[in-house]
Amino acid sequence: NRPDTQLETMEAAMPKGWGYGGGKSASAANTRIRSEFKPWAYYNGSVVAGKDGLATVSFKLPDDLTTWRVMAVATDGDLHFGSGEATFIATKPLLSNPILPQFLRKGDRFEGGLSVTNNTNKQGNLTVKGELDDNIEFVAKRSKSSETLRAKLGTGTEAYRFPMEANRPGEATVRFVTEMGRRMGDAFEVSLPVQSLSVSETVVESGTTSDRAVIPLNTNKNVVSDVGGLEVTMASTLIPEITAPAKDVFREDRLPFLEPAASQLAIAANLQILGNKYGQAFGDFEPAKQAALALEKLAKLQQPDGGFAYYPGMEYSDPFVTPYAAEAIAKAIEAFPYLVKPEIVDGVEKYLASIWAEPGQYEYCDEELCKSQIRLGAAIALAEFGDRRNAYLADIYKEREQLDLVARIELARYLSALPGWQQQSQEMFDRIQESIYETGRNATINLPRGWGWLNSETAAQGSALRLFIARDGSQETSDRLLQSLLSLRRNGTWQTTYDNAKALNALVDYSETQPTPPNFNATASLSGQKLISAQFEGYENPTTSVNVGMDALPKGQSQLILDKAGEGTLHYLVEYSYRLPGNQPGRFAGLRVSREIRPVGSDEVLQRIDLATPEKPLTVKAGQVFDIGLEIVSDRSVDRVIIKDALPAGFEAIDSSFQTSTPSLQAGADSWAIGYQQIYRDRVEAYADRLEPGAYQMHYLVRSVTPGTFLWPGAEARLQYAPEEFGRSASATLEVK
Structure with a gap:
C-alpha cells in the first residue's frame, strides 16, 4: 500500500x-x-x-x-x-x-x-x-x-x-x-x-562389408587433446545400427514431453528384446533403468481420462500421440513385464477404447478423415495389448485414399492380421508397392509432404519394411527396404527421437527374419597398428568395440581398415568426435539466436552474444541479479521449437514463479508463443509449438553466486523434428569477482 x-x-x-x-x-x-x-x-x-x-x-x-x-x-x-x-x-x-x-x-x-x-x-x-x-x-x-x-x-x-x-x-x-x-x-x-566439455563435431560412418572396408581419418593437430576420440564397433548383427541411435536418444537430457518419453521407452524395450535374442549386453545403456525413467515421465503426463498430455501443464490428452505412447508401453510389457504398473495400462486402454468409440469428442475433429485417423491409431495400439477390433474398420477403409501414405501402410498391416480383411489388405499392399522405387541396392518409399512429423520419411520407410515382413513379401525387397532405411541416417542416427524409435521397431522385426548364425573373424587396424580383433561365431558374443582417446590418435591423414574373413556380414560403426580449442563461434542454420545480459530492472546491456565469440570475458560482482534475454529469429513458420540456454557454473537460475518471490525482481516478458519453460541446475529450457516469421523473446533471472572464471556455452534453438534446422549463439567466458 x-x-x-x-x-x-x-x-x-x-x-x-x-x-x-x-x-x-x-x-x-x-x-x-x-x-x-x-x-x-x-x-x-x-x-x-x-x-x-x-x-x-x-x-x-x-x-x-x-x-x-x-x-x-x-x-x-x-x-x-x-x-x-x-x-x-x-x-x-x-x-x-x-x-x-x-x-x-x-x-x-x-x-x-x-x-x-x-x-x-x-x-x-x-x-x-x-x-x-x-x-x-x-x-x-x-x-x-x-x-x-x-x-x-x-x-x-x-x-x-x-x-x-x-x-x-x-x-x-x-x-x-x-x-x-x-x-x-x-x-x-x-x-x-x-561436466565434460561438449564436442564441437561428431562424424559417424557405418555400414556393412563382406571382406574389407577402408575409412579415411584426418585428425587436426589443433583439436583439444583430452576431448573426444575414435570409437570403433564391429558386430555380426544389426546391433551397431541400433546402438548408435540409442546412444543419441539416451545421452541427452530430453524435455519431459510425451513423444520423447514414449520413444525412449520403445527403444529401451527393443534393446532388451534384441539383447535377449543375441545374448548381448549394451554397456552403459541398462535398458531396464532407461525404461523405468521413461515410464516415470509417462506417469506424470497421464490424465484422469487415462490418456497422456503432450507436455507438463497441458490439461487434456493428446489423441494423436497417446496411441504411439501406448504402443511403447505394450512393447515394454513384453520386455519388462515387472516394470509397468497396471494402473497405467488400465488407464490408457480405457482412453483408447474411448477415442475408438467416439473420436469426435474433440472439437477440432468433426470430419470423417480426422475421426478415421484417430480410430486407426487407437486400433493399432489396442491390438498391441491383444485387443484387435474391427467394428469401425469399414468406415476407416472407406477413407483410405484420403489417408496419408504412412497411415495407409499401417492400415494395410493391421488388416493383414484379420481373417475377414485379407483381400482388402492384399489390394492395399499391391497399391503400396507401386509407391516403392527400387534400385539394385535400395527400395525407397516415394512420400508426399505429410501433414505432420508423425508421418516422416523414416516412419514411412520403417512402416513399409514392417508391412513387407508381415505380408511375407520378397526377401530381396525387404533387404532393399532395410538398406534405404539405413541410408536415411545422418552421422549414424536418424534425426529425431521419434524417427529413431520407428526405425528401431522395423529393425527388430527384420532381425527376427535372420536365422543364419555367422562365423567369421574381424580385425580393425589404424595406420598399420591393430586396434582390436574378434571371432564371431553364432550369437553368443555378437559385438565388440574399442575406444581410442584423442591423444592416442595419429595426427594428420590416416586410414582405418576393417578386415573380415569367414562366413557372414560384418556390421560396423565408426564414430569420431572432437572439439576445437577456445570459445566456439555461433551457428546459423535456419534460426538465429542471440543472448543479452543486463542487470535486473535495467535497460543497460552488459554484453550481447551473437554469432561471433566475444573479445573479452563478461565480468560481474558476486551476489548480483541479472536478466538473461534470448532472441530467437525465424524468417519462416516453424513448428515445435526447443530452446536451451546453458548456465555458467558461477550463476544460479532464479525461479520467480513462487508466491514468495520478490516482486521487485522480475524478468522481462516472454513472447506468448513460448509456452513452456523449465529451470535446471545447469540450464534453462523452453518450448514453442509454433513460431511464425519474426523475432521472439525469452527471459529468466540468474544470481551470481560463486567467484571464479567459468565457461559459458552458447544458447541454442532447434526444431524438435528437424534438428538440422537450428541456431546457436557463440560461447563465452564469465568472471565473477
Whole structure:
C-alpha cells in the first residue's frame, strides 16, 4: 500500500553457495564425517493411533544441520480430519556448511570452500583441512589434493574460500574437516559433478562389408587433446545400427514431453528384446533403468481420462500421440513385464477404447478423415495389448485414399492380421508397392509432404519394411527396404527421437527374419597398428568395440581398415568426435539466436552474444541479479521449437514463479508463443509449438553466486523434428569477482 517505498537489500555475510543455509549441508573431527544429506527425513502415509489418540514413530535424521519441520494430517475415515505441525533444530556447537557451485565444467576456476558457525559464544583457534579427489584440485598450492588453514574464529559465522580448478569430468568429492580446540569439530563430504566439455563435431560412418572396408581419418593437430576420440564397433548383427541411435536418444537430457518419453521407452524395450535374442549386453545403456525413467515421465503426463498430455501443464490428452505412447508401453510389457504398473495400462486402454468409440469428442475433429485417423491409431495400439477390433474398420477403409501414405501402410498391416480383411489388405499392399522405387541396392518409399512429423520419411520407410515382413513379401525387397532405411541416417542416427524409435521397431522385426548364425573373424587396424580383433561365431558374443582417446590418435591423414574373413556380414560403426580449442563461434542454420545480459530492472546491456565469440570475458560482482534475454529469429513458420540456454557454473537460475518471490525482481516478458519453460541446475529450457516469421523473446533471472572464471556455452534453438534446422549463439567466458 506504499508504492513509493523502497527497501534496501541487506548484504549477506557471504555470497550464497550450494548447500549454504540448510538443505544440503555438512559434520565432524574425531569427528564423524557427515555425508548423508536429504531434503526430507521421514515419510509414512499410514500411522495408526491408539485408543488414546496418540501415535509414535521413530526415524534416523539425515546429516543436515538445519531446522526440521514436522507436518501431520489425521483422519478418522469418516470425512473428519485435522492437521498440525511443529519444528525442531539439529545443530552442533561448531558447524560447517559447503560454499560450492551446483556443478562445474572442465576448466572452470573458482573459489570454493565452507562457512563455519561458532555457537559457543567463545573465541578460539580454528583449523580447517580440505581434501579433493582427482576431478578438482587446489590451485597454486604445494599439494593439489589437500590444504590446511589456521585462523582465529570469533562468535557467529565466517566464510573461508580456496582457489580450485575442475580438471577432469566426473563426480568430484569435496571434504572439509574443521576443529576448534581439541573437543569441538565438524566435517562434511559432498559430491560435485564436473561436466565434460561438449564436442564441437561428431562424424559417424557405418555400414556393412563382406571382406574389407577402408575409412579415411584426418585428425587436426589443433583439436583439444583430452576431448573426444575414435570409437570403433564391429558386430555380426544389426546391433551397431541400433546402438548408435540409442546412444543419441539416451545421452541427452530430453524435455519431459510425451513423444520423447514414449520413444525412449520403445527403444529401451527393443534393446532388451534384441539383447535377449543375441545374448548381448549394451554397456552403459541398462535398458531396464532407461525404461523405468521413461515410464516415470509417462506417469506424470497421464490424465484422469487415462490418456497422456503432450507436455507438463497441458490439461487434456493428446489423441494423436497417446496411441504411439501406448504402443511403447505394450512393447515394454513384453520386455519388462515387472516394470509397468497396471494402473497405467488400465488407464490408457480405457482412453483408447474411448477415442475408438467416439473420436469426435474433440472439437477440432468433426470430419470423417480426422475421426478415421484417430480410430486407426487407437486400433493399432489396442491390438498391441491383444485387443484387435474391427467394428469401425469399414468406415476407416472407406477413407483410405484420403489417408496419408504412412497411415495407409499401417492400415494395410493391421488388416493383414484379420481373417475377414485379407483381400482388402492384399489390394492395399499391391497399391503400396507401386509407391516403392527400387534400385539394385535400395527400395525407397516415394512420400508426399505429410501433414505432420508423425508421418516422416523414416516412419514411412520403417512402416513399409514392417508391412513387407508381415505380408511375407520378397526377401530381396525387404533387404532393399532395410538398406534405404539405413541410408536415411545422418552421422549414424536418424534425426529425431521419434524417427529413431520407428526405425528401431522395423529393425527388430527384420532381425527376427535372420536365422543364419555367422562365423567369421574381424580385425580393425589404424595406420598399420591393430586396434582390436574378434571371432564371431553364432550369437553368443555378437559385438565388440574399442575406444581410442584423442591423444592416442595419429595426427594428420590416416586410414582405418576393417578386415573380415569367414562366413557372414560384418556390421560396423565408426564414430569420431572432437572439439576445437577456445570459445566456439555461433551457428546459423535456419534460426538465429542471440543472448543479452543486463542487470535486473535495467535497460543497460552488459554484453550481447551473437554469432561471433566475444573479445573479452563478461565480468560481474558476486551476489548480483541479472536478466538473461534470448532472441530467437525465424524468417519462416516453424513448428515445435526447443530452446536451451546453458548456465555458467558461477550463476544460479532464479525461479520467480513462487508466491514468495520478490516482486521487485522480475524478468522481462516472454513472447506468448513460448509456452513452456523449465529451470535446471545447469540450464534453462523452453518450448514453442509454433513460431511464425519474426523475432521472439525469452527471459529468466540468474544470481551470481560463486567467484571464479567459468565457461559459458552458447544458447541454442532447434526444431524438435528437424534438428538440422537450428541456431546457436557463440560461447563465452564469465568472471565473477
